[in-house]
Amino acid sequence: MNKSRDGRSSPVQSLSPAGGARQQSLRTHNLALVLRAVVEAPAPLTRARIAAALGLTRSTASDLVDRLVAARLVDELEPELVGRAGRPGMLLAPHRGGVAGLGLEVQVDHLAVRVTALDGSSLGEARLAGDHRASDPAAVARSLGHLAGQVTAQLPTQVELVGACVSVPALLRSGSGVVQLAPNLGWSGVNLVELLCEHPALRTLAIELGNDADLSARAETRARAVAGQSVREAQSFLYIAGEVGIGGAIIIDGEPARGQHGWSGEIGHVVIDRSGPRCACGATGCLEQYAGLDVIRRRSGLSVDTTVDQLLDRERRSIRVRRSLQWASSAIGVAVATTLNLVDVERVVLGGVYARLFDHLAPGIEREVRSRVLAARWAPVDVVPAVAGPDSAATGAGWRVLDGVVADPARWIADHAHP
Ligand SMILES: [Zn+2]
Numbered sequence: 001m002n003k004s005r006d007g008r009s010s011p012v013q014s015l016s017p018a019g020g021a022r023q024q025s026l027r028t029h030n031l032a033l034v035l036r037a038v039v040e041a042p043a044p045l046t047r048a049r050i051a052a053a054l055g056l057t058r059s060t061a062s063d064l065v066d067r068l069v070a071a072r073l074v075d076e077l078e079p080e081l082v083g084r085a086g087r088p089g090m091l092l093a094p095h096r097g098g099v100a101g102l103g104l105e106v107q108v109d110h111l112a113v114r115v116t117a118l119d120g121s122s123l124g125e126a127r128l129a130g131d132h133r134a135s136d137p138a139a140v141a142r143s144l145g146h147l148a149g150q151v152t153a154q155l156p157t158q159v160e161l162v163g164a165c166v167s168v169p170a171l172l173r174s175g176s177g178v179v180q181l182a183p184n185l186g187w188s189g190v191n192l193v194e195l196l197c198e199h200p201a202l203r204t205l206a207i208e209l210g211n212d213a214d215l216s217a218r219a220e221t222r223a224r225a226v227a228g229q230s231v232r233e234a235q236s237f238l239y240i241a242g243e244v245g246i247g248g249a250i251i252i253d254g255e256p257a258r259g260q261h262g263w264s265g266e267i268g269h270v271v272i273d274r275s276g277p278r279c280a281c282g283a284t285g286c287l288e289q290y291a292g293l294d295v296i297r298r299r300s301g302l303s304v305d306t307t308v309d310q311l312l313d314r315e316r317r318s319i320r321v322r323r324s325l326q327w328a329s330s331a332i333g334v335a336v337a338t339t340l341n342l343v344d345v346e347r348v349v350l351g352g353v354y355a356r357l358f359d360h361l362a363p364g365i366e367r368e369v370r371s372r373v374l375a376a377r378w379a380p381v382d383v384v385p386a387v388a389g390p391d392s393a394a395t396g397a398g399w400r401v402l403d404g405v406v407a408d409p410a411r412w413i414a415d416h417a418h419p
Helices: 020-040 047-054 058-070 137-153 192-197 212-226 293-299 308-315 319-342 358-372 392-407 409-415
Strands: 074-079 090-094 099-106 110-117 122-129 160-168 171-173 178-182 187-191 207-211 237-242 246-252 347-352 382-385
Touching: 020 047, 020 058, 020 090, 020 212, 020 392, 020 409, 047 058, 047 090, 058 074, 099 137, 099 392, 110 137, 110 392, 122 137, 137 160, 137 192, 160 192, 160 212, 160 392, 171 207, 178 192, 187 192, 192 207, 207 212, 207 392, 212 237, 212 246, 212 347, 212 392, 237 319, 246 319, 293 308, 293 319, 308 319, 319 358, 347 358, 358 382, 392 409
Parallel strands: 099 160, 160 207, 237 347, 347 382
Antiparallel strands: 074 090, 099 110, 110 122, 171 178, 178 187, 237 246
16 A cells, blocks of 8 residues: 555555556555545545545546445435536435444443444444453353344344454453453453354354454544544544543554554553552552542542442532542543653543543643653643543444455455445
8 A cells, every 4th residue: 555644545546567457456445545535524525525635536536436335335415515617516425324333342340332334323332331340251241242132133124234343451362352361350361252252143243352442542533533633633642541440542643553462552550659559450559540440439438330420420529539530630640641751642532431530630630741741841732532422442343343344345345246
C-alpha cells in the first residue's frame, strides 16, 4: 500500500509497465479507499467529492462506488441539495442493516454485547451486571454466549454478521484466542475463544479477542472522525479506560501503537508509589490501587456494587467521596505525566467510567500534567472526555470485525456475491 504523510493509504491512479494482475490489485486498493472514505465521512459524500478527496478521476470513483452499492456496502440516499446549475450527485452513506460486527465485552462488573453496522449504528445490544472478580472463565463464557444469543436472535434476517470480537481487560496471546493474564478477573492462560465456540450463537462465527482499552480507543477514533475532527486535531491521543482495572492505549495518527506483542499501554500498572498497596498483578503501588473503580468506591466508604450514578449522587453530599476522587485524580495525573514524558501526544482522552467522572477527575489530572510534563509549557496538554459513549469496548469490538471488510471489500464481495 502507498502511505501518505499522515500514515494513511493513498490512491493509485496509473501504472508503470505492469500487467492485468497489478491493475486488478490497484483497483482492489482504491476500492478499499473509497469504502473507508464513505465510512469515515462526517456527512454523506457524493461520487464527485470522493473523486476529489482521493485524487481519482470521476469515472474511476463512480465505477468503484457502483461496485460498493451493488455489494450492499454503500447506500445511495437522495440527490444532494445544491444551489448551482448542473446535475446534483447522489449522496452516499455506509450501508445500514446488512453487514455487521458482533462486539462482546467482558468487564469485571458487567458483560455487554453490541451489534454494530457499517454506518456505526447499533442493531442490537444488551448489558448484564455481574461480579467477575476471581471468576470461573467457563461460567463467564456461558453467560456471555447466552447474552449474545439473546441479541442475535432479535436481529432482522438481512443482517449478516461478519464475525465476533471479544473485549477483555487483559494481556492477550496474539492471534491465539488465549487470555494471557487478566489480573482483575483472576484469569491466566485461558482459551476464551474455545470456551465461547461451544455456545450455539457463536459456533458459526470467527471469533477474535481484543484488549478493552485498545478496542475502546478504536471506537473513539471512529467517533472523532465522524464528528469531523481531523487527524491532526484529534487522532493522536493517550486513551485511558477507567474501570475496576485501568487500561490504556496510545493512538498516533489514528493508528494504535501496540508494541512488539500488542501489550503497550498498561497504564494501570504504572507505579505511583513503590511502597504502596499490593496490586492484583503482584507488584506494589500501581495506579489501579489509587484510581481503579473498586478503590474509589472503597475509599468513599461505598460497597463494590455501587453504581457510578450512585457515586455521583453521593459526591454532592460527601466530603469522603470528594476526597477519594481527588486522591484518584492526582494519581491518574502522575501516571499520565509519566507516560507523556515518554510519548509525545498532546491529548488525553478519559474513557470508561472516567468519562462519567470527568468533571471530578480532570482538574487534578491537569494540575499534575502542568507541573510534571517537561514539554507541557510549549505544547499544552488537553484532557477531554471520551465521546464514543457507554460500552465503547463492545462498539470497538464490532468495528474491529468490520475493519476487515473495510480494509478489503473486494474479498468480501468475492466471498459474499449477492445475486
Ligand atoms: Zn499492578
